[in-house]
Amino acid sequence: MKRNVWLLSVILGIAGSCVHAQEVRPATVVSAPQDRGSAELIEKARAGDVNTQIELALAYKDGMGVEQNNGLAFEWMMKAALSGDPNAQKFLGFFYMQGVGVASSMSDAAVWLRKSALQGDHEAQHNYASMFSLGQGVQRDLAEAFRWYRLAADGGHAASQNNLGIAYMEGLGTAVNLAESVRWFTRAAEQGLPEAQHTLGALYTEGRFVTRDPVKAVFWFRKAASQGDANSQNNLGVAYLHGEGLPRDIASCVYWITLAAQNGDVDAFFNMGILYLDGIGVTADRTRAISWFEKALAGGHPRAARVLQDLRK
Secondary structure (H helix, E strand, O other), X not given: OOOOOOOOOOOOOOOOOOOOOOOOOOOOOOOOHHHXXXXXXXXXXXXXXXXXXXXXXXXXXXXXXXXXXXXXXXHHHHHHHHOOOHHHHHHHHHHHHHOOOOOOOHHHHHHHHHHHHHOOOHXXXXXXXXXXXXXXXOXXXXXXXXXXXXXXXXXXXXXXXXXXXXXXXXXXXXXXXXHHHHHHHHHHHHOOOHHHHHHHHHHHHHOOOOOOOHHHHHHHHHHHHOOOOHHHHHHHHHHHHHOOOOOOOHHHHHHHHHHHHHOOOHHHHHHHHHHHHHOOOOOOOHHHHHHHHHHHHXXXXXXXXXXXXXXXX
16 A cells, blocks of 8 residues: 655754743751641741741641641741741742732742842742743843853753753853753753753754764653653654664554653644554554544644645545
8 A cells, every 4th residue: 555655743843931930849848747747837937947937838838737828828938038048038939929828929029039049049040030031020131031040050950951051042141152052951951851851852863053863862852751751752753663763663653652642742643643544553544543633733733734635635
């Protein structure tokens, strides 16, 4: 049977958006409230133990060992933050971002994140940089965003390292420097950040800013795919189909593309259509192929409409 000329689709785009603020619990919060009892926590917090105040605030926020109460969460976090503790200042910034026990205020969030960032908290530095990048709570200033990302990245913050890679690639707040871009993507990828791992896989596949190397591309796609990155799962499946950077293996091709589709990857929807249309590693099934192409079309795949039009002639 004649095979169709449509090729499996590969996502090779760079993960280009800055990472948004995330809540990350500081390492000093080590004891769950239920381990010691709320009465003991409250007693220590009232006595001025800052770490316990932070722990109690998070307990009230999440309803862990105490009745959930955002007002008390904010009250205890404010007490800890006013003592000058950078973890508490960072969390208070997040509380203002999310409206935990207080009206949401990005400008107040920026004030408290800055206090923490100035004390060297890398998560606060990253989030403060993101505010400058997005113009949230502060006036948008890409140079200032770059400066704070660099401080966090030098301290080992993987998401900031990834954002520096983007900044150097696109000239955001700094001059374009492709060697530095690759260096920072690599540092983030080596720390396990799937976005950076996917980006390196794309760069080595395309030969952009680096010597084209399918083996290295597969290495990084596999790292990201194993962490659930759907783009990389799709690309790894395509690599198995073509034997690019590893031995050709149709069963593995089907496995990874199916997994990517289950995780919602639009290119994988399209590729599932190709697999079923041509019977690649699966029993050919035109109806199922059309169903997958329709999912790809609904997801905005650029070639799905043309394929469906041809199939319906």
